[in-house]
Every structure is written in C-alpha cells, then in structure tokens.
Amino acid sequence: MSVKLSFLGAADTVTGSRTLINFRGKQILVDCGLFQGPKEYRERNWAKFSPDPANIDSIILTHAHLDHSGYLPRICHEGFKGPIITSEGTADLCGIILRDAGWLEEESAKFANESGYSNHKPALPLFTVEDAERALTQFRPTKRQEWTDLGDGVSLRFLRAGHIIGASLVQLSFETEVGQKLITFTGDLGNGRSYILRGPDQLHETDVLVLESTYGDRLQPRTSAMDALGEVVRRTYERKGVLVIPAFAVGRAQEITYILRLLEDRGQIPKIPVILDSPMAASAMRICLKHTEDQVLDSAFHTTAEPFLPQLFEVSATSDDSMLACMRSGPMIIISASGMLSGGRILHHLKRRLPDSRNTLLFTGYQAEGSKGRYVQEQAAKDGKVRIHHEEIPVEAEVVTLDHLSSHVDQTDVLSYIERMRKLPAKIYINHGMPEAQRTLAQKIHARFGIEACPVSDNSRVELFSSHNAFRR
Ligand SMILES: [Zn+2]
Incomplete structure (x- = not known):
C-alpha cells in the first residue's frame, strides 16, 4: 500500500499550511492552517473543505502559528471529531491563540454588521470562541522524541523545531509493502540564533522530507x-x-x-x-x-x-x-x-x-x-x-x-541542516515558500547533494513507496 500526499495549502505561498496523507484508507492531515493575507487567499477559508472533515482520522499540528493551526476551530465545526495531536507547548499556546482568533472573528463580523461595511448580509465569523473551545477539547498533547502508534501501521513522533515554543518537526513512520518508510515534515524550522529558543533537533534520517522554504532564496545577516x-x-x-x-x-x-x-x-x-x-x-x-x-x-x-x-x-x-x-x-x-x-x-x-x-x-x-x-x-x-x-x-x-x-532557517541554514544528516533523504518536497524561494532552494539542494528536490504546487498530489516504483509522482 502506497502513501499519498496532497498539498492543500502552503504550496507556492507561505500561508494555509495543510497536507493530507492517505494510507491504507486512513486520512491524516498535517497542519490545519488559516489562509491569511490578500483577499483571494482569505476567501479559500470559506470554501468547503475536501475531504469531508468527518472522514479525517487525525490532525497532526507542527506549531501554534495561525497559518498552521487557525483552521482547526472551523474544521471541528464542520465535523472533524478525531484527535489533534501536537506537542505540549503547542497545545498550551493554541489555548490562547485559537480563543483569541475566535474572538477577533466574532468582533470583526459584529463591526462589519454595525458599520454596514461588508458585502455579506449579515457578515458571519469564520468561527467563534465556542468553536475554538470545542477544538481545544480534541487536543492530545504528546511528549517529543517518543513514538506514538496511530494504528494501521502508522506511528509518529515530534522533534524540536526551534521556531517558537512547542514548534516541532513531525516524523511519520509507515509500514509499506516496500518496508518501513519515514516521512518528515519540518513545519517551520528555526535557525538556532534566537536569544530565547533552543535550536532545532538534528534530523538524522528520513526517506522523504517535506521542507519549508520561507527564506529559500535569501540569506539572513550573521551580525549581532x-x-x-x-x-x-x-x-x-x-x-x-x-x-x-x-x-x-x-x-x-x-x-x-x-x-x-x-x-x-x-x-x-x-x-x-x-x-x-x-x-x-x-x-x-x-x-x-x-x-x-x-x-x-x-x-x-x-x-x-x-x-x-x-x-x-x-x-x-x-x-x-x-x-x-x-x-x-x-x-x-x-x-x-x-x-x-x-x-x-x-x-x-x-x-x-x-x-x-x-x-x-x-x-x-x-x-x-x-x-x-x-x-x-x-x-x-x-x-x-x-x-x-x-x-x-x-x-x-x-x-x-x-x-x-527571523525565526526561520535561511538558505544556508537549510543546506547545513541537510548536510549534517547521517543518511540523506531520497526525495525532498519543498513547500511553505513563494514560487521563487521554492525553486531556488530546490536547485541548490539538487546541485549540492544530488537529491531530487521538487517544489510542490498548489493542490498537487504525489504517491510514494508503491511497489511498482518507490517514488512515483
Ligand atoms: Zn510559524
């Protein structure tokens, strides 16, 4: 049985992080972010979510920023009943961030209705404080480093990402017909230069890496x-x-x-x-x-x-x-x-x-x-x-x-992070970046390590670890 990935957000852009995994009839969503920024992005938050939220088994959350977590209240309102698995720090931060987001949604709908400043009559909030409260009851905080069995041949663990408190890389292990395979999502990856946060845990091996590229075409200063x-x-x-x-x-x-x-x-x-x-x-x-x-x-x-x-x-x-x-x-x-x-x-x-x-x-x-x-x-x-x-x-x-x-890795940081791995991934999918950043980082990785590095485009799908072809796109 192969693993299918569908990139439902944060592809060709830095917002709306959502990646769906299909494996043995199980549907797992990694991150459930809000689309923020220009109107054409924000409108996507109102589109009917596909697949039906009631048919998603679990959601795994890398960190608490709204572009990764902010759609959770809405998806729970729409019928998602499963666990939201995340680190302890992320669960704590979501406790304040999601409630606040619900309050802001309610306030701006109220303001739009009172001022008549909206094309929608009445203007509605995307979700409410009550929706946020409901989502929070579905959180399952999990310790880092320890593997958690999700059933059906899938297990998961978190590693520290060093981006904000609680931020984690997500490693998923699948029992496929071509053997045990690892897929790792970096989420947003920190650069280790913070005055407060520890740097990211070093990833040692993974078969496939889904890598963020916010600063994929840029370098941050190294001065103080x-x-x-x-x-x-x-x-x-x-x-x-x-x-x-x-x-x-x-x-x-x-x-x-x-x-x-x-x-x-x-x-x-x-x-x-x-x-x-x-x-x-x-x-x-x-x-x-x-x-x-x-x-x-x-x-x-x-x-x-x-x-x-x-x-x-x-x-x-x-x-x-x-x-x-x-x-x-x-x-x-x-x-x-x-x-x-x-x-x-x-x-x-x-x-x-x-x-x-x-x-x-x-x-x-x-x-x-x-x-x-x-x-x-x-x-x-x-x-x-x-x-x-x-x-x-x-x-x-x-x-x-x-x-x-910046709390993100830049291009040099990413290349050094990959270089320090004991065994390089066979394939890297590059998301969470503007198209130029995704492309530039893909080229750099390929040139330096010879790894097949693919910028992912919006709503694209890939099939991994099938017995016919271990990396069929
Ligand atoms: Zn972030």
Missing part, C-alpha cells in the same frame, strides 16, 4: 541582532521619537522584549518606557517561561518574567490603555501585533506615529507578499503614504527592517 536593534533604539531616542515594532504576539514579541533588557543591562541603550501593547503577548510570555524544554535561558527565568523585562516595562491590558499609549510622547518603544499589519492595535499606533519624522517603524519578521506590512516595507516610504482604516496616512517616519530576528 542585539547591536543592530541597539543602533535603531539609540537613533530614535536621540530624535526623542517613538520606536514602533509590529511583532507576532507569540515568539517575536518575547524575543524583542528580552533583547531590549539585555541592551539595558549592558548600558547600550537608555532606560525608556517599553510598552507591550498585546495582552496575548503577555500570556504567551508565561507559556514561554513554563516550557523550559524549548529555551536556552537559565533557571533564573523559570519562575518569574522579571529578568526578561526592560526596567520601564508596561503591558497595555485594555483597549483604553492602548489608546493612552497612542497619545503619549516619546522617547518610548511600543511593541504591538499584528506582525504583518493585517489588523489589531498596531494600526492605531501607525496612524499616530507614521506622519512624524522623529519616529521609527521597525520590521523584525517576514512580511508576506500582498500583506500591508510588505507594502509599507517596500513601497510606502517611496509613495509617502499608506491607507489605514480608509484614511491616507503620510509616511514620514523612518522605516527599517532587521532580518536578524
């Missing part, structure tokens, strides 16, 4: 992230400006907060107010402290967030706090979500701060093509304006990007 961030803080401070940092609430926000503290301790930046305007980021910090298996911090950090935090640190718990922070004058640092400017409190801060040349907008994470973040990063400074909440906002602030803090 701390020095680079310190430089931006000092420059903005000297202008008495406000440094606004859009950050993913889970992962990046904690990393930046901690680096700011280190810079203060070393006397490399002045002590200025640092406002974390994201209640979810504050909850994520508690989960980060709990999961010591994923961090490099010493035991002083395991019980209290104190050593993490800059001296003049504040959390904006309510939206009133957020509005007050919006009105305050610099020098000051504001960290807020969403990281790609797709919504959330960051937009109020940008409306207020972008028109002032003393201020700085600092990008620290990947900005997907078509996102508002990518537009501001590449175009808004040239155009001198950006549209936020139906208003033209002048862009006078300095716009800076630091690629140092």
Whole structure:
C-alpha cells in the first residue's frame, strides 16, 4: 500500500499550511492552517473543505502559528471529531491563540454588521470562541522524541523545531509493502540564533522530507541582532521619537522584549518606557517561561518574567490603555501585533506615529507578499503614504527592517541542516515558500547533494513507496 500526499495549502505561498496523507484508507492531515493575507487567499477559508472533515482520522499540528493551526476551530465545526495531536507547548499556546482568533472573528463580523461595511448580509465569523473551545477539547498533547502508534501501521513522533515554543518537526513512520518508510515534515524550522529558543533537533534520517522554504532564496545577516536593534533604539531616542515594532504576539514579541533588557543591562541603550501593547503577548510570555524544554535561558527565568523585562516595562491590558499609549510622547518603544499589519492595535499606533519624522517603524519578521506590512516595507516610504482604516496616512517616519530576528532557517541554514544528516533523504518536497524561494532552494539542494528536490504546487498530489516504483509522482 502506497502513501499519498496532497498539498492543500502552503504550496507556492507561505500561508494555509495543510497536507493530507492517505494510507491504507486512513486520512491524516498535517497542519490545519488559516489562509491569511490578500483577499483571494482569505476567501479559500470559506470554501468547503475536501475531504469531508468527518472522514479525517487525525490532525497532526507542527506549531501554534495561525497559518498552521487557525483552521482547526472551523474544521471541528464542520465535523472533524478525531484527535489533534501536537506537542505540549503547542497545545498550551493554541489555548490562547485559537480563543483569541475566535474572538477577533466574532468582533470583526459584529463591526462589519454595525458599520454596514461588508458585502455579506449579515457578515458571519469564520468561527467563534465556542468553536475554538470545542477544538481545544480534541487536543492530545504528546511528549517529543517518543513514538506514538496511530494504528494501521502508522506511528509518529515530534522533534524540536526551534521556531517558537512547542514548534516541532513531525516524523511519520509507515509500514509499506516496500518496508518501513519515514516521512518528515519540518513545519517551520528555526535557525538556532534566537536569544530565547533552543535550536532545532538534528534530523538524522528520513526517506522523504517535506521542507519549508520561507527564506529559500535569501540569506539572513550573521551580525549581532542585539547591536543592530541597539543602533535603531539609540537613533530614535536621540530624535526623542517613538520606536514602533509590529511583532507576532507569540515568539517575536518575547524575543524583542528580552533583547531590549539585555541592551539595558549592558548600558547600550537608555532606560525608556517599553510598552507591550498585546495582552496575548503577555500570556504567551508565561507559556514561554513554563516550557523550559524549548529555551536556552537559565533557571533564573523559570519562575518569574522579571529578568526578561526592560526596567520601564508596561503591558497595555485594555483597549483604553492602548489608546493612552497612542497619545503619549516619546522617547518610548511600543511593541504591538499584528506582525504583518493585517489588523489589531498596531494600526492605531501607525496612524499616530507614521506622519512624524522623529519616529521609527521597525520590521523584525517576514512580511508576506500582498500583506500591508510588505507594502509599507517596500513601497510606502517611496509613495509617502499608506491607507489605514480608509484614511491616507503620510509616511514620514523612518522605516527599517532587521532580518536578524527571523525565526526561520535561511538558505544556508537549510543546506547545513541537510548536510549534517547521517543518511540523506531520497526525495525532498519543498513547500511553505513563494514560487521563487521554492525553486531556488530546490536547485541548490539538487546541485549540492544530488537529491531530487521538487517544489510542490498548489493542490498537487504525489504517491510514494508503491511497489511498482518507490517514488512515483
Ligand atoms: Zn510559524
């Protein structure tokens, strides 16, 4: 019996991670992500899910980011009743991320109905907090490294991916007619340069690798992230400006907060107010402290967030706090979500701060093509304006990007990771990247290792380990 893979998302793009496995009549979904970004992607979340969710046996989750986990409430609402198997850290983070996503869905539907600002009458949420709660009851947290038997000749284990707390590579073992075979999904793979997270576990062998390629055609700087961030803080401070940092609430926000503290301790930046305007980021910090298996911090950090935090640190718990922070004058640092400017409190801060040349907008994470973040990063400074909440906002602030803090591997990292394997995979499928990134990485891998490396396209299917041809496409 062969193994069939269907790439239902994160193929030719970085969003909507979903790969379906068919084996001996069993259907297993690896990741169940939301499509985010431009409208044509977001509309895919509303399409009828195929196969019928009621016929899927289990879902395996690599990590908690919404582009990997955010469709879970909807798929459970649509009839999926099986277990959602994931690491303990991911289960904890999903507890806050999925509830928050459900709340945001409900709020934006309410807003659209009240303002009449929607073509849909009435506008509906994709899923609700109740759907998120139901999905959370189906979670089965599992320890890493240990093999779990899923029945019908399939077993599974997680390895640390070092991308965010809980993030894991997924290894699946299949008893096929051509012998025991391993397929490994990297999910999003970390680069080992984080100040908080441990690097990924080294994979030693797999027959087939499904590899992410977010930075497949790019290299990140190897100079000090701390020095680079310190430089931006000092420059903005000297202008008495406000440094606004859009950050993913889970992962990046904690990393930046901690680096700011280190810079203060070393006397490399002045002590200025640092406002974390994201209640979810504050909850994520508690989960980060709990999961010591994923961090490099010493035991002083395991019980209290104190050593993490800059001296003049504040959390904006309510939206009133957020509005007050919006009105305050610099020098000051504001960290807020969403990281790609797709919504959330960051937009109020940008409306207020972008028109002032003393201020700085600092990008620290990947900005997907078509996102508002990518537009501001590449175009808004040239155009001198950006549209936020139906208003033209002048862009006078300095716009800076630091690629140092990425939580993904870049091209060099991937090649070294493969090189360190004891036995190379026979075949690599490349997903989770824009077409150019997928293609470039495939060419590099083939040139260096002679491995057949295939960029996967949207909705493509492959058949593996059949007795006629071990790797029939
Ligand atoms: Zn991720």
